Each structure stands twice: as structure tokens, then as C-alpha cells.
Amino acid sequence: MSDVSPTLRSQRFRREREADWARLERLMDKAEKGSVGKLTDEEILAVPVLYRSTLSALSVARETSLDQGLIEFLETLSARAYFFVYGSRATLQDRVTGFFRRDWPVAVKGLWRETLVSAGLMLLGALVAAWLVTVEPEWFYAFVPAEMANGRDPAASTETLRATLDGTDGHDGLSVFAASLFTHNAQVAILAFALGFALCLPTGLLLLYNGATVGAFVALFASRGLGWEIGGWLMIHGVTELFAVVLAGAAGLRIGWAVAFPGVRTRLDAAVESGRTAAVAMAGVVVMLFVAGLLEGFGRQLIVETWARYTVAGVTGLIWFAYFYGPRRSPVDGR
Structure with a gap:
């Protein structure tokens, strides 16, 4: 021992x-x-x-x-x-870089089917609302809340509506109108994602409603000969903002579809698996809404020529399309 x-x-x-x-x-x-x-x-x-x-x-x-x-x-x-x-x-910088370089665009590209459905629902809502408002202007009030319209409705004169677009009605009035529209779209984006688990139905209805709101606005201004102008006014930031809503809707649809049709998996496992991709896409939607806010707050105020607004909208659209759907190198083989 x-x-x-x-x-x-x-x-x-x-x-x-x-x-x-x-x-x-x-x-x-x-x-x-x-x-x-x-x-x-x-x-x-x-x-x-x-x-x-x-x-x-x-x-x-x-x-x-x-x-x-x-x-x-x-x-x-x-x-x-x-x-x-x-x-x-990996450092925080590495993770942020990886998110923008790989994770976000890959997640969005993986949602391409849901993105097409989401965009189709919004377009359908816009077309139906535009047709109804064109036939009967009173339909405008069914699609656009009074606080958002802020006097820009069928009762307003053509000059009042025109002043909304060029800013001659005063900076405050224009800002309130634009901010209300941005807030509305941001709320729809968040709800479309959050309610996706309910078998896609709330998400689909929200997309239809958001499209109807845009369609009603465009139809009202177009009926006064301001169709070209309202397009530029909306699209300078709307390309980014509405695309963000479409992607949020696509993320919600992905989760809802997985819950409704889980296949051989349990509904919980299906929701968790689909939620990973959807959550990454939704995190990027927040970034897009921030960019849209900058375009709404500065670009639209500083760029008053309609052709220039369309140019900015077109360039913005090309950038987003190339970023999400353009070819990129594989992280494995470098191609």
C-alpha cells in the first residue's frame, strides 16, 4: 500500500x-x-x-x-x-458576411415556387381591385383605409392628387401619405410570414389584400390621367418594398404548406425544417424594408422627375434579381 x-x-x-x-x-x-x-x-x-x-x-x-x-x-x-x-x-463579421453572400440568396432562391405563388396572389388582388375601382370608384374605400388615403380618394380633385406626386402639396402631407403606405406594407409582410403556419390561408388573404390596396391606388390616379406618374412615384421604392412583401408571403406559404402536407414527417418536424429556410429569408426581408424606407424617405423626395424614378426602380429591380437568382460560386467546389 x-x-x-x-x-x-x-x-x-x-x-x-x-x-x-x-x-x-x-x-x-x-x-x-x-x-x-x-x-x-x-x-x-x-x-x-x-x-x-x-x-x-x-x-x-x-x-x-x-x-x-x-x-x-x-x-x-x-x-x-x-x-x-x-x-x-466564425466571428460575427464572418457570420454577417456569410448571410449576405450565401445564406440569404440561397434561401430566397429555394423559395422560388412560393415566390411565384405569392407574387401571383398579389397581382391578382391588384388587378381585381383596379377593375372594380375603374367600374365604380366607391370600391376604393373598401380597399384603402381612410388613414392611409389621407384625403387622396375619389372625392379629391385631380390637382390634389397630382400635388401628392410632385410634392407641391407640402412636404408634410407627402411624407404622411408615403409613410402610411410603407407602414402598411411592412405590417402585411410581418403578418404574412407570422400567420403562414395556419395552412397558408391568412397569408394568401393578406397578399390579395395588399395587392388590392396598390391596385386601388393606381386605378384612382390612372382614372385622372396620372397613371404614368403614379407608377414612378410608387415603384422607386415599391420594387424593393413590394418584393419584400412577396418574399415574406413566400416564407409564410412555405411553412403553411409544410404544416398542411408534412408527408412522412410529423407536422412539427416539417414546420421546423421549412422554418429554417423561411426564417433566413424573413431576416433578409427586414433588410429590404430598411432599404425601401431609405428610398421612400430620401430617393423619392430628391428625385422628382418621373423618368428618373422609373430608372431607379428598374436598376433596383435588376440588382435584386441578379443578387437572388443570378449564378454564384458553389461554396464547395468554387464554381
């Missing part, structure tokens, strides 16, 4: 190995402070070796019942090294 006390055994055990532990601890401190890039090749290669050595020491310490303080120290150090060796070391 050994006459060496547990305390002496623990001290001897520590002395024989503490140089390696100290080195591993220094490397982990350096890496966790955001200096992974400053580690030399030799240090990076040394970490797995030191990690395995520390794990072995931890196993011995537990098996021989060395002091609890030493065991806790080795457990903590091993956990830190584990995340360095096997965990993701």
Missing part, C-alpha cells in the same frame, strides 16, 4: 504536467480574445496535442480521485480547448 498522501500525489501529478496546461491555457486566452488569426502555425498545431494530453490527465485525475479543484480546472480547460478544436470559430 502506498504511503503517499492524496495531497502529495496531486501535487506531483500537477508538477509533471502543469507546463502543458499553462501553455494550453495561454493559447485559449489568446484565441478567445479574438486573436485566433495571430496564432502561429506551430501554436495552432500544438492545440490538439495539448488538448488530448489534458483529456488524458483529466481521465487519470478522475480515476485516482485527485483533489476536486484540480479536476474542475482540467474540465474547464478541456471544454475551452474542445470548442477551439471542434467548434465553429
Whole structure:
């Protein structure tokens, strides 16, 4: 029977190995402070070796019942090294870059079927509302809330409507009208996504309603000979804003369809799986709404020529289309 006390055994055990532990601890401190890039090749290669050595020491310490303080120290150090060796070391900047470079456009491209359905529903709502308002102007009030119209309704004169487009009715009036429209579209986008789980029905109705609101506005102005002008006024920011609503609707439809028709999966598993792609797309929708807000707040106020507004709208549309649907390199083979 050994006459060496547990305390002496623990001290001897520590002395024989503490140089390696100290080195591993220094490397982990350096890496966790955001200096992974400053580690030399030799240090990076040394970490797995030191990690395995520390794990072995931890196993011995537990098996021989060395002091609890030493065991806790080795457990903590091993956990830190584990995340360095096997965990993701992506920085916040890497994750943000990856989102815009890969995750978001891939998610949107994967929703192309739902995007077509979402856009079709919105277009259908716009066409039906435009036809109804053209036949009977009183239908306008059924599609456009009074607080959004803010006096821009069938009772307004043509000059009042024209002033809305060129800003001659005053900056405040124009801003209120534009802000109301933006807020409406943003709310529809969020609700279209959030209510998608209800078998797609609320999402589809919201898309129809949002399209009807736009169609009613366009029909009213077109009936006064202002169709060209209202198109430029809407589309300078509407390309981005309405596309964001379409994508939000597509994300909601993806979840709703998975819940309604889960296939061999459970409904919960289907919703979770589809929700991953939908959530990434929806995170990007928030970015698009922010960009649309900038275009609405600055671009439309500063760019007053209708042809210039259409030019900005066209360029914006091409940029979004190329970003989402253009060819991109594979992260695996670099093609």
C-alpha cells in the first residue's frame, strides 16, 4: 500500500504536467480574445496535442480521485480547448458576411415556387381591385383605409392628387401619405410570414389584400390621367418594398404548406425544417424594408422627375434579381 498522501500525489501529478496546461491555457486566452488569426502555425498545431494530453490527465485525475479543484480546472480547460478544436470559430463579421453572400440568396432562391405563388396572389388582388375601382370608384374605400388615403380618394380633385406626386402639396402631407403606405406594407409582410403556419390561408388573404390596396391606388390616379406618374412615384421604392412583401408571403406559404402536407414527417418536424429556410429569408426581408424606407424617405423626395424614378426602380429591380437568382460560386467546389 502506498504511503503517499492524496495531497502529495496531486501535487506531483500537477508538477509533471502543469507546463502543458499553462501553455494550453495561454493559447485559449489568446484565441478567445479574438486573436485566433495571430496564432502561429506551430501554436495552432500544438492545440490538439495539448488538448488530448489534458483529456488524458483529466481521465487519470478522475480515476485516482485527485483533489476536486484540480479536476474542475482540467474540465474547464478541456471544454475551452474542445470548442477551439471542434467548434465553429466564425466571428460575427464572418457570420454577417456569410448571410449576405450565401445564406440569404440561397434561401430566397429555394423559395422560388412560393415566390411565384405569392407574387401571383398579389397581382391578382391588384388587378381585381383596379377593375372594380375603374367600374365604380366607391370600391376604393373598401380597399384603402381612410388613414392611409389621407384625403387622396375619389372625392379629391385631380390637382390634389397630382400635388401628392410632385410634392407641391407640402412636404408634410407627402411624407404622411408615403409613410402610411410603407407602414402598411411592412405590417402585411410581418403578418404574412407570422400567420403562414395556419395552412397558408391568412397569408394568401393578406397578399390579395395588399395587392388590392396598390391596385386601388393606381386605378384612382390612372382614372385622372396620372397613371404614368403614379407608377414612378410608387415603384422607386415599391420594387424593393413590394418584393419584400412577396418574399415574406413566400416564407409564410412555405411553412403553411409544410404544416398542411408534412408527408412522412410529423407536422412539427416539417414546420421546423421549412422554418429554417423561411426564417433566413424573413431576416433578409427586414433588410429590404430598411432599404425601401431609405428610398421612400430620401430617393423619392430628391428625385422628382418621373423618368428618373422609373430608372431607379428598374436598376433596383435588376440588382435584386441578379443578387437572388443570378449564378454564384458553389461554396464547395468554387464554381
